[in-house]
Amino acid sequence: MVYSLMYRRPTPFSSPNEVSSLEKVNSINDSITTRETSLGETGLGGTGLGLSHGIPDALSFERITNGGTCPPCTVRDFEHYLKYVEFNAENLQFFLWYRDYCRRFNELPDYQQALAPEWVKDVKSEAEHKFGGKIKSPEINAVFKGTDFDALKAKQSENPNPFSTPPQTPAHSTRGEGCFESYMSMTSGGKTDHTRRASMAFKDAGLQWKPMSVQPYREEITRIISIYIADDGPRQLNISDKERTQLLHTLQNTTHPSAFAEIAKTVEWTLRYQAHPNFIRWTICNGNRPRVIFAIGLGIAGIVSGIATVVLITLSKSHRAWRVISILGFFIGISTLIAAMKGMCVVLHGMHHRHLHPWELFGSDGDEPVSFDLTKDTELRETVTATAAAAAAAADSEGPVIEEKSNSWEDEPWVAKYQKRNIIRKIFDREVWIQEPALRQIQDTIFLQAVLGALITSVVVVGVFCAFPNGRYF
Structure with a gap:
């Protein structure tokens, strides 16, 4: 079965100079609604016969990122395309992490979610929301008892806005080094490097490093700041200084997924309207x-x-x-x-x-071909989405293992090996169904x-x- 003879491939993406957050949200919602309406009206049930801008429903952004496609259109193939062709795999990696983080946060008990309430932009109402009527259960009060947070709450009547004049002592100085050292005492090994980069990110943004460590997934958020937000992060997202500063200010006070809402919109919009159509157009090509x-x-x-x-x-x-x-x-x-x-x-x-693409021709040792078994695709996807370790760490509410290595691939073994191949061998390279x-x-x-x-x-x-x-x- 084929599509209409008037079919056209997805057109190469040309980004407008600037798109507002509202336009991004509306575009994302329209895209999802269009897909659902298309499937509902045609009764195709996701068979992929519907088309939207040259992309069938079976290859939609949702189907790919949810693992509902086969090679060469899996989420692993999507990540490889972004890494080796578009050079911005960090967008997909962050998007998959954020989606998984929202799911895990929403599955937490209510008393844990209350420790990191939803972020609101108005500082005054947010402070009242965070320290006033939100934390009232005996379990939560027991957690905060004897902590600096408990003392801060007791002095709330004297200082209604605790974010405007943070308490300081001579030993701590204006950089908040005392809180930094206190948090460092709970870290070791690789955690120290994550904390260092996160601290420097706050310092560069003109903010103090004072995270509330009792909040759920605080250590994981520190790793995310170190990897995706900090200026020297190995997978730094392409966001403006204003967006970075606003995000860091929010993450000082809460680990709720709403803290990443604005950044997540930008990342998802880029994936949906730039990377995904370009990926489908590129995947249609069956030859090198x-x-x-x-x-x-x-x-x-x-x-x-x-x-x-x-x-x-x-x-x-x-x-x-x-x-x-x-x-x-x-x-x-x-x-x-x-x-x-x-x-x-x-x-x-x-x-x-x-x-086979050059990076698919060789395994990790440079000699064995990469397997295309669907089971291995699933395993690799779990690695990308950082869910493989979630079950083992669920008991102590620790976050999953998050890869922090850079997306740079110029030194990977396959690069030199592929360059050594003569042109005839490249023309008649290995094939896969x-x-x-x-x-x-x-x-x-x-x-x-x-x-x-x-x-x-x-x-x-x-x-x-x-x-x-x-x-x-x-």
């Missing part, structure tokens, strides 16, 4: 660049052979009917060229195969468009040559 260039060359050669054949027959004394034989060269050449211009090799398509049905349907549609376009063009060109009289030169 050397193979596509080779296919373009074959297409041009086929067209040239067709022209040479029909010209020679026209100039000869042969009957006009012999000129029709040139249609074979035109048809093969034009269809191959049209498909190649869209990144497809018709030979690979005939087997529903695709070339395309498992995703929706992607095969898109490629079938493009192939059919190429065949019909080549057939019509070939008939017209040969018909024009058939109208010429014989040259009778030989």
